[in-house]
Amino acid sequence: MTQNDGQRFDRLPPTPDEREVEGRASREEVVDWWDERFGVPSETFEDVTFWEKGSGKIWAFSANLPSPVEVEGLGITVLRTRQEHWKPTTTGVKRFGQEATENVIDLGPGEAAAFAAGHDQQIGRWDGDWGYLIAAHELAGEREPIGVGLYLHGELRSRIPKGYQEELAVLD
Amino acid sequence: MNPLDRYERLVDDVEAFRDACDRPLPSVVRVNELRATPERVRAAFAEEGVTYEQVDWNDRLFRLPDGSPGTSWPYVHGWLHGQEEVSALPALALDPDPGDRVWDACAAPGSKTCHLADLMDNSGVLIGNDNNLGRLSALRHNAERLGVSNLVVTNDDARNFTTDNLGVDSLDGVAGRSPAASRTQFDGAVADVPCSCEGTCRKNPDVLEKWSMGHVKGLVGIQKGVLRRAIDLTRPGGDVVYSTCTFAPEENEAVVDHAIRTTDAEMVEWDAPLETAPGITEWEDQTFDESLQKAHRVYPHQNDTGGFFVAKLRVGGAESDATGDADETTEVEA
Ligand SMILES: C[S@@+](CC[C@H](N)C(=O)[O-])C[C@H]1O[C@@H](n2cnc3c(N)ncnc32)[C@H](O)[C@@H]1O
Numbered sequence: 059m060t061q062n063d064g065q066r067f068d069r070l071p072p073t074p075d076e077r078e079v080e081g082r083a084s085r086e087e088v089v090d091w092w093d094e095r096f097g098v099p100s101e102t103f104e105d106v107t108f109w110e111k112g113s114g115k116i117w118a119f120s121a122n123l124p125s126p127v128e129v130e131g132l133g134i135t136v137l138r139t140r141q142e143h144w145k146p147t148t149t150g151v152k153r154f155g156q157e158a159t160e161n162v163i164d165l166g167p168g169e170a171a172a173f174a175a176g177h178d179q180q181i182g183r184w185d186g187d188w189g190y191l192i193a194a195h196e197l198a199g200e201r202e203p204i205g206v207g208l209y210l211h212g213e214l215r216s217r218i219p220k221g222y223q224e225e226l227a228v229l230d
Numbered sequence: 231m232n233p234l235d236r237y238e239r240l241v242d243d244v245e246a247f248r249d250a251c252d253r254p255l256p257s258v259v260r261v262n263e264l265r266a267t268p269e270r271v272r273a274a275f276a277e278e279g280v281t282y283e284q285v286d287w288n289d290r291l292f293r294l295p296d297g298s299p300g301t302s303w304p305y306v307h308g309w310l311h312g313q314e315e316v317s318a319l320p321a322l323a324l325d326p327d328p329g330d331r332v333w334d335a336c337a338a339p340g341s342k343t344c345h346l347a348d349l350m351d352n353s354g355v356l357i358g359n360d361n362n363l364g365r366l367s368a369l370r371h372n373a374e375r376l377g378v379s380n381l382v383v384t385n386d387d388a389r390n391f392t393t394d395n396l397g398v399d400s401l402d403g404v405a406g407r408s409p410a411a412s413r414t415q416f417d418g419a420v421a422d423v424p425c426s427c428e429g430t431c432r433k434n435p436d437v438l439e440k441w442s443m444g445h446v447k448g449l450v451g452i453q454k455g456v457l458r459r460a461i462d463l464t465r466p467g468g469d470v471v472y473s474t475c476t477f478a479p480e481e482n483e484a485v486v487d488h489a490i491r492t493t494d495a496e497m498v499e500w501d502a503p504l505e506t507a508p509g510i511t512e513w514e515d516q517t518f519d520e521s522l523q524k525a526h527r528v529y530p531h532q533n534d535t536g537g538f539f540v541a542k543l544r545v546g547g548a549e550s551d552a553t554g555d556a557d558e559t560t561e562v563e564a
Contacts, residue, residue: 105353106379120380121355124397130363131370131383152265152308153377174306198266198273202307221371224306227278 067109067117067132069125082110083139091137091144096151096192097159109133114140118150145190148205148222155192155203162192163207163214167229170195174204176223178215190217197229233428233441237477240510241529250530251537255432259310260318260341261290262376263348266309274304287504287533288322291315308376313341315504316429316528316538320420320473321345323500323542329354330417331398333463335388335456338365340372342422347378354417355398359384359391388421389455391463419460419470423453423485429475429537432530446480453485461495466546470495473540477527479513482539486525487518489543496548497521497541505532509541521548 059080062068070085071077077084088108092098109117109125109132119133136150146155155162163184165173172179173193184191186209193207193214206217216223234251241247261268268289275282275292280302285291292310304310320342326332328351337343337358347356358373360366363385373381382396393415426446427437453474460470472489474481486509490496497519509525511518525541544550 118379119382120352123355123382127382127396129382129396130366130385131358131373131381133379133381134374134377149374149377153379197303197307198270198277200270204307222306222375224301226301226303226306229277229303 062110062113063126064112066126066128067111069122070108070110070116079110081114081140083108083114083116083144088116088137088139092154095146095190096155096161098154098157102154102157106133108136110139114138118153143189145217146192146206148217148219151192151203151206155194158192158203161187161190162194162201162203163209164201165193165195165204167195170204171226171228173207173214173216174218174224174226176216176218176220178213180212181209181214182212184209184212184214195229232438233426233478234431234438240477240507240527241531242507243531246531247529250534251431253432255314255536256293256295256534257312258285258315259292259294259305259312260345261292262309262311262344263290264352264377265307266304271304271309274309275302278303280304285315288315288318291318311341311344311372311376313345314433315533315535316475317341317536318345319502319526319528319538319540320422320471321349322503323473323540324418324420324469324471326350326354326418331355331415332357333391333416333419333460334358335391335419335421335460336360336423337369337383338362339368340370342420343369343381344372344376344378346420347373347376347380350380352378352380354380355382356380357382357384357393357396357398359386359388361385361387389452389459391459393463416464417468419464419468420473421453421457421460421470422473423449423456423481425449425453425474425476425481426478427475428477429528429530429539432536446478450480450485453481454488457485457489458493461489461493461543461545464545466494467550468545469498470543470545471540472543473538475536475538477529477537477539479510479516479518482527482541483509483511483513483518483522483525484516486541486543487522490519490521493545494547495543495545497524498544498548499524500526500540500542502526502528502540504528504535507532509539
């Protein structure tokens with residue numbers, strides 16, 4: 059096993075058995091994780107390749123290139139691995155969370171605005187899993203993911219990165 | 231000297247031109263169709279009580295009279311990107327197809343890159359390059375926000391850019407491309423070059439004070455080099471769009487004229503969706519190829535926008551087959 063080189067993009071191995079770099083997630087595990095955690099069907103990722111750059115940061119790219127590549131960016135960040143509980147990114151749930159069927163918490167207008175502004179809030183009604191959830195609300199007739207929340211002990215903590223936090227209107 | 235004086239003889243209505251240049255620019259957003267349809271955006275605006283006006287020449291552009299879109303739900307969801315109306319022209323002119331390989335030579339902060347990705351339906355490969363690393367972080371931020379996942383971001387001088395260490399050609403087999411198409415790399419390229427930016431005077435009046443002929447001359451060398459590279463990296467039959475936000479013929483027609491004289495690229499017709507003036511063929515003591523009339527100049531008073539210049543070129547000549555099928559080239563790969 060070799061060590062992870064955080065300066066370049068390496069494509070994830072297809073399966074854990076083909077792993078050559080210590081601790082690196084495999085494509086299979088990433089696809090399974092989105093399916094198990096959020097019910098995002100694996101076909102969603104059919105044309106997507108997954109890459110690691112930095113420690114545990116996973117990027118999704120809608121094409122393929124020979125690995126490794128030394129560039130400044132490749133697709134979008136979707137997931138943080140190399141930690142006990144993998145954490146989806148805001149951009150990841152916005153890009154792929156549309157198809158989520160599980161662990162999506164639907165927020166009312168006031169809750170959605172508080173969440174987007176980065177506030178934590180008590181939400182007692184959730185009786186699903188604890189951990190990372192997709193927070194969504196309804197806009198223009200359909201559900202739309204807002205971002206990632208961490209649900210623990212009856213509280214939904216907003217994990218919207220600072221640069222994305224906004225004070226928004228409470229919709230009627 | 232106010233550089234705008236130089237262009238009075240080029241415009242049809244001097245007073246309207248000067249008046250428009252003095253007015254601030256309305257704030258405009260483009261619908262990111264990777265995320266939402268224009269209908270859904272309109273419905274969300276209505277729900278939230280955001281006032282908007284549809285731009286009459288494109289149903290994906292909205293003017294927001296009440297100012298910044300930074301505070302609306304559709305914006306936060308990445309359904310919208312704030313960009314000037316004229317800045318939508320290069321991607322519309324290139325009109326890439328899903329699955330294409332496209333190079334955006336001077337990409338940061340990425341308004342045109344993200345628009346290209348939208349038209350490509352997030353498929354194929356889009357390379358967004360810029361030599362300024364700081365500005366590239368803005369490009370990456372915009373691409374993430376809008377969910378652009380077919381983008382490779384590179385940090386090179388566009389004049390010497392190569393895909394050698396990217397292995398973009400290894401996609402040939404995957405995409406089922408013809409051998410002829412694989413010899414050169416891109417189906418299309420955009421060269422939205424650094425320029426003296428007079429056309430942005432409605433946003434930054436400073437640009438007029440800082441303008442100097444010396445600065446223009448320095449830029450021309452870069453502009454020629456970037457356009458040349460874009461042509462070299464595009465396959466025969468592929469298109470290259472050259473654009474600037476200046477009125478200066480030295481940076482516009484003269485640069486494109488130089489490219490068509492020194493390469494096999496030619497100007498092609500493109501029907502601009504808004505009111506424009508044709509490219510010019512004479513300026514001071516210079517004359518330019520007649521085909522430069524196919525280029526478009528956008529003056530602020532014509533559509534109440536910023537100023538712009540856009541030219542569309544076809545590599546291998548205007549009659550070259552734009553589909554990229556191998557038929558006209560019988561070379562066999564060794
Ligand atoms: C007009 S701006 C591009 C705007 C961008 N296309 C957009 O739509 O957001 C020109 C860009 O060219 C970059 N640039 C200047 N010289 C360059 C060079 N030699 N190679 C690559 N990029 C260059 C600048 O850093 C700047 O970001």
